[in-house]
Amino acid sequence: MIYPLLLLAVVATQDTSAGKQVYTKWCAGCHGVDGKGDGEGARHMIPPPRDFTGNALYQIRSTPSGQLPTDADLLRSIDEGLPGTAMPAWKTRLSDRQRRDVLAYIKTFSPYFADTTQRPQPVVFGSAPGGGSVADALRVGRQFYDSIGCRKCHGDLGRGDGPSAPTLKDDAGHPIFAADLHENWRFNGGGTAEDIYHRLRTGLDGTPMPSFSDLIEQKFLTDEQLWRVAQYVRSLSPKEPPAVRDVIHAPLVTKALPHAPDDSAWTSVDGYWFPLVGQVIRKERWFAPAVTGVWVKAVHTADSIALRVVWDDRSQSPDTAWLAHVGRVLNTLDSDDSTREQPAPWPDQLAVQFPVAIPSGMERPYFLMGSPGAPVYQWRWSSSSRTAAVAGLARGIDRFDPQAGSGPGVRVVYDHGQWRLTFTRALASADTASQLPFRTGRAIPVAFFAWDGSNGEHGTRMAISTWYFLALDEPVPARVFISPVLAMVLTLGLGMLVVWRAQQKTSYRRQQ
Amino acid sequence: MRAYLKHPFWQAVLLLVLAYLVIVFVIPVLPGSAMVPKSVVLQYMATVLVGILIWVSDDEARWTLFKEPLHEVLIQPRLKAVRTALLAVVTLMVGCLTYSQVKASVAAPPNLRSIHPAPPSQITFRGKTIALVGLENPLRRSGDMAAHLAEGRRIYYQNCVPCHGDHLDGQGHFASGFNPLPANFQDNGTIAQLTESFVFWRVAKGGPGLPREGTPWNSAMPAWEEFLTEDEIWSVVLFLYDQTGWKPRTWEVSAEGSK
Numbered sequence: 001m002i003y004p005l006l007l008l009a010v011v012a013t014q015d016t017s018a019g020k021q022v023y024t025k026w027c028a029g030c031h032g033v034d035g036k037g038d039g040e041g042a043r044h045m046i047p048p049p050r051d052f053t054g055n056a057l058y059q060i061r062s063t064p065s066g067q068l069p070t071d072a073d074l075l076r077s078i079d080e081g082l083p084g085t086a087m088p089a090w091k092t093r094l095s096d097r098q099r100r101d102v103l104a105y106i107k108t109f110s111p112y113f114a115d116t117t118q119r120p121q122p123v124v125f126g127s128a129p130g131g132g133s134v135a136d137a138l139r140v141g142r143q144f145y146d147s148i149g150c151r152k153c154h155g156d157l158g159r160g161d162g163p164s165a166p167t168l169k170d171d172a173g174h175p176i177f178a179a180d181l182h183e184n185w186r187f188n189g190g191g192t193a194e195d196i197y198h199r200l201r202t203g204l205d206g207t208p209m210p211s212f213s214d215l216i217e218q219k220f221l222t223d224e225q226l227w228r229v230a231q232y233v234r235s236l237s238p239k240e241p242p243a244v245r246d247v248i249h250a251p252l253v254t255k256a257l258p259h260a261p262d263d264s265a266w267t268s269v270d271g272y273w274f275p276l277v278g279q280v281i282r283k284e285r286w287f288a289p290a291v292t293g294v295w296v297k298a299v300h301t302a303d304s305i306a307l308r309v310v311w312d313d314r315s316q317s318p319d320t321a322w323l324a325h326v327g328r329v330l331n332t333l334d335s336d337d338s339t340r341e342q343p344a345p346w347p348d349q350l351a352v353q354f355p356v357a358i359p360s361g362m363e364r365p366y367f368l369m370g371s372p373g374a375p376v377y378q379w380r381w382s383s384s385s386r387t388a389a390v391a392g393l394a395r396g397i398d399r400f401d402p403q404a405g406s407g408p409g410v411r412v413v414y415d416h417g418q419w420r421l422t423f424t425r426a427l428a429s430a431d432t433a434s435q436l437p438f439r440t441g442r443a444i445p446v447a448f449f450a451w452d453g454s455n456g457e458h459g460t461r462m463a464i465s466t467w468y469f470l471a472l473d474e475p476v477p478a479r480v481f482i483s484p485v486l487a488m489v490l491t492l493g494l495g496m497l498v499v500w501r502a503q504q505k506t507s508y509r510r511q512q
Numbered sequence: 513m514r515a516y517l518k519h520p521f522w523q524a525v526l527l528l529v530l531a532y533l534v535i536v537f538v539i540p541v542l543p544g545s546a547m548v549p550k551s552v553v554l555q556y557m558a559t560v561l562v563g564i565l566i567w568v569s570d571d572e573a574r575w576t577l578f579k580e581p582l583h584e585v586l587i588q589p590r591l592k593a594v595r596t597a598l599l600a601v602v603t604l605m606v607g608c609l610t611y612s613q614v615k616a617s618v619a620a621p622p623n624l625r626s627i628h629p630a631p632p633s634q635i636t637f638r639g640k641t642i643a644l645v646g647l648e649n650p651l652r653r654s655g656d657m658a659a660h661l662a663e664g665r666r667i668y669y670q671n672c673v674p675c676h677g678d679h680l681d682g683q684g685h686f687a688s689g690f691n692p693l694p695a696n697f698q699d700n701g702t703i704a705q706l707t708e709s710f711v712f713w714r715v716a717k718g719g720p721g722l723p724r725e726g727t728p729w730n731s732a733m734p735a736w737e738e739f740l741t742e743d744e745i746w747s748v749v750l751f752l753y754d755q756t757g758w759k760p761r762t763w764e765v766s767a768e769g770s771k
Contacts, residue, residue, distance in 0.1 A: 025755070026678060029669035041669035086673065086685045093679045244688075246620040277689030280674050281734040287674060334670075336739070362621060364729045366720065374729075443618050466691045467730060471618035484610040491606045495599045502586035 019105025022098045027106075030086065035109035043334040045086045046288040048174055056110035057171065057206035060189040062122035065203040065211035068112055070120050074103050084179075084186030123201050123213065128193060128231070129224045141232025144225050148212060150233075153178035158236045159417025161314040164208075166322045166454070171206045175328035178208075180312050180417070183292060184237035191237065197230035242273035242293070247443060247469045250298035250305065257306045258299065260411045261420035266308055269297045276450055276463035281368055282397045284336040288329060289463035290314070290455035294448050300427065300472045305438055307470075308422045309350060309448065316414045317383055317453030318345030326456040346453030347384035349462075350421060353377070353447040354436045354470075356393070364445050367467045369394040377436045379408050379423050383453070386412055389423060393434055397460055406435060427472075443469040520578040524564045531560040625692065626725040628706065631713045635721075638737055646763050647709035651746045664751025667744055675732065680756055690732040697756050704758040711749050711760070715740075 024033065030049040032038040037051035050058070060077050061069040078099050081089035090099060107113035145151065145158075153168060155161035158181035168176045184191030189199050203211030216223055249270060258265040274296065278289045295310040315322050326343035335341070354377045355365050370376035375393040378400065389410035392402035409424035429435035438444065448465045451457040516522045535556050540547045548556070568578040585591050585598065634643045651660045668676075675694035677684035682696035695702045703711055713721075719731025736745060753760055 029665060029673070029678065039669060040666040041673050044670060044674070086678075088678055088683065088685070090679075093681070247618060249618070275689045277686035278674065280686065281732055283738060362624060362727065363724070366729045367732070371720070441616065441618060443621055465689060466732065469618075469620050473618070474616070476615065480611070480614055480616070483614050484607045487610040488603045488607040492599060492603045495602060499586050499595060499599075502583065506587045 016101075016105045016108055018098075019101035019103070022094065022102040023105050026090075026094065027102065035106065041086075043332070044287045046175060046329065046332055047085055047170070048172075048332060049087070051172065052106050052109035054110060056112045059204040059206060059209075060199075061120075061202050061205065062125070062198065063120045063202065064123055064213060065205055068118075068120040070122055071103060072122075074106065075099065078103060080190070082188045083190070084183075084188055123198075125194075125198060125201065126223060126227075128197070129227050137228050138232050138235055140225060141228035141230070141235075144221055144229045145232055148215060148221065148229070150229070153208065154181055155314075155417050157416040157418075158182060158233065159312050159314065161417030165314055166319075166325050168208050168325075169328060170208075173328065174332050175325055176207055177290070177314065180292075180314070181233050181236045182312060184234060185241035186292065191234070191241075193227075193230045193234040196233050197227055200226055200230055242295075244274060245272055247471050248272045248296055248298050248446070250300050250307075250470060250472045252440075252473060252475055253299045253301055257301050257304050257424060258308075259306065259409065259422060259424055261308055261310070261413050261422045263422075265299070266297055269299055269308075271310075272296045272468075274448055274465050274468055276448065276465050279368070279397075279460055279462050279464045281464075282460055284460050286457065286461035286463075287333060288455070289450075290452035290457065291450035291463045294450065294465075296448070298470060298472075300438070300440070303428070304424060304426050305472065306422050306424045307352065308420070309352065310418060310420045311350070311450055312418050313348055313450075313452050314417050315348075315452065315454035317348045319454055320345050322454035326454060329456045341456075343456065346451070346456070346458040347382045348419065348453050349380065349382045349449075349451040349458075350419070351378050351380045351449040352423065353394070353449065355445050356434060356436060357432070358436070358439060358442050358444050364467060366396075367447055368464065369397045369400075369449075371396055372399070377434070379410075379425075381410055381412070381421060381423075383414075383419075391425075391435060403431075403434060406430070438472060440472040440474045443471055446470045519581075520568050520574050521581045524568055524578065527564055528557070528560060532557060623692075623727065623730070624725075625727045625730075626723075627701075628710070629723045629726040631710050635713055635717065637716055637742060640742075642742075644709045644713055647707075647712070648763070649708040649712075649746050649749060649760075651743065651750055657750075660747045660750050661754055663744070664747035664749070664754070667740065667748040668751050668755075671736075671739065672748070680752065692727075692730060694732070697752050697758075700758075703752055703756065703760070706761060707763065708746075708749050708753075708760045711752065712745055715745050715749065 023031075028039055030037075030039040030041040030045070031052065032042065032049075035052035037049045039049060042049050056068055058069040058073065058077075060082070061067070061073045063069060063073070077087070079089060079091040081087045094102070150158075151162050152164045153160070153162040155165065155178070160178040160180040162178060165178050168178060170176045179187060184196075187195065187199075188204070189195050199209070200212045202213070203209055212221075212226055215221055216226060251269065253265065255265065272295070273293055275293045276289060276291050278286045280287060291311050291313060293311070297308045299306050323343045323345065326346075330340060330343060353369065356375060356377045365371065365374040365376045369378075370393075372395045375395045377391070378394050379389050379391055380400070380402075381389040387410065388407060390402045390407045392400055394400045410421065411424075412419065412421040414420075425438075427438040427440075429437045436444070445467045446469060447467050449462050451462045457463075517526075532553075535548055535553055539545055569575045585595055631644055633645050634641055636642075651657075673684055674686040675684045675690065676682055676697065677687065677694075680697040681699070682694040684694065687694050697703050714733070716735065716737045718733040718735035719728050720735050722728035722731060740748070752758075
């Protein structure tokens, strides 16, 4: 209680000219000199920067829906940033003094903060209810996830693919995605069960995400049951945000190659996560990619490889239901091309890229789809011809030469906001000059590209990765065990010798 | 307990454990430091061990006392179980260590990259030849500085923020998708070390314009001549120095430095 009061006292005594200086230097580039969220960078990001003027609508609050945030709320957004957006955490970048100064200055943009008689009052949040089994808690959470309508936007399995998802926009008309609840590290207000509970109680003002506090008042559900919803939502994401590991290890399998993405053989294979980001390197650039990353698994047999790529995508494109959303996305962003493109039902696409031959040294083709002189070998799949993939050579971002009849095998499933796809191919290739022959025991460069057609992505507008590696692991040869056994025998022998010597010496002394 | 703490052997063990904890857990949380790599931990621990051995062997009585528990374990009939367990554990550890050393596992190949490769003496910018040697930022001597900086700021926020970040520290919201990571202009090892002509070259030609030792195939830096004019690049270079407070290296200083 004392801390927020102290903070208020400190803020009240701030001189806003110091805050203005910090704001102009570090914040105005996105939020605009006048705080309207219209800085120079604003039209290159979705969600766009916060508009501090007018109603002073803030998503991340501890106060009831429709109320102003507290100073502590605003300071938290400045300190921690908003994950999943372009807003970074300023805690380590600006001093305590600077952050408080800028907070005081931001409040001057809206007249609502000037009325100090109406101090925003935080909701009194309880702590998570204890007792009961985890399974029971999650079952209750799931039950109310359905009954309070989460699935309408967030979808049946929480991947942001609900029936209302294509219609969502914020109060200013900007496009907005229902959060993919499987990626809690991208939740704007933080990813813990407590954070989620707070958002459920307060809503995200200015967005379609409502507050559920009124349902508690109407006795539709209890506070405890709302906590269970938060815990259920938290349980959809991994315990820790996925860490990037450079090398995909593809074990050797002795059974049949798993051709289907949902083959049970995949469950025992290690999965690797790779982040994808906007293609902001060549014209036309893309600043708002929808696919945030891919999960990859791979196995091989003596003669073939299977590569499984799984990624979340809210829409099974092409889908005309999303056309209005595409229009909003294209309207919100500035494009490199002055002629604004009309929305069209574009398909979803995926490309997996390898060099044409496994490099012997460090040198590789250019990671962004090669170059005219050093092409890359790619597998490309599109949702418009779901059961066929093509192989070919890319010679730069705008040139792909397909090789007729040599595409890898492909099987794909779209399931509740997620594509799951397997590519299969023989390790050897008929044409080694233009199709990578896979070899075991080598680090094979690999990169991934994804397009969400219902987010306006096609051509150079896509999500990209940098080079990573794929290794087809060989079985451990027996000779590997020789040196450890030898080392153990030697160590044990030496140890016993030392013991024996020490005991000999002692008994010798005793005899004397 | 107190008797143990006074015994040099247990003191040595305690010191070793403390040193390990400090190196692995305390050093990374100190401001401005990072995780200590495993090989360096090993070196530090070896140094600590040598120090401890020098200290215990410095005094004859202490040395005898120090050796006592070790000797006891080797000869005492009542410590036979400890002795056997120690032998087994050490043997197993050596076995595991050797196995992890000889087991073949494919790792990402080492990426040997020259971060500031030597610039060419001249470049061709949109068909125009620009000599880099001795080149100064022309905007510093013409026009209105405030206008140049405003222009540089606009260009930075419209183009550079996704990777290099609002704080110019290379931690934009797309940064994690790239390797090598975008340059951190706040760090004293990037623009603070360079002339403006070098920065102009890097901006204009980007990753694809790097010489081989700069691993041009990995860098996500666009060749900005596709997007920006000469003056636009010079103005964003001005902005980088103004916003971070670094001063560019000048040709006079580097000429003196090379003498």
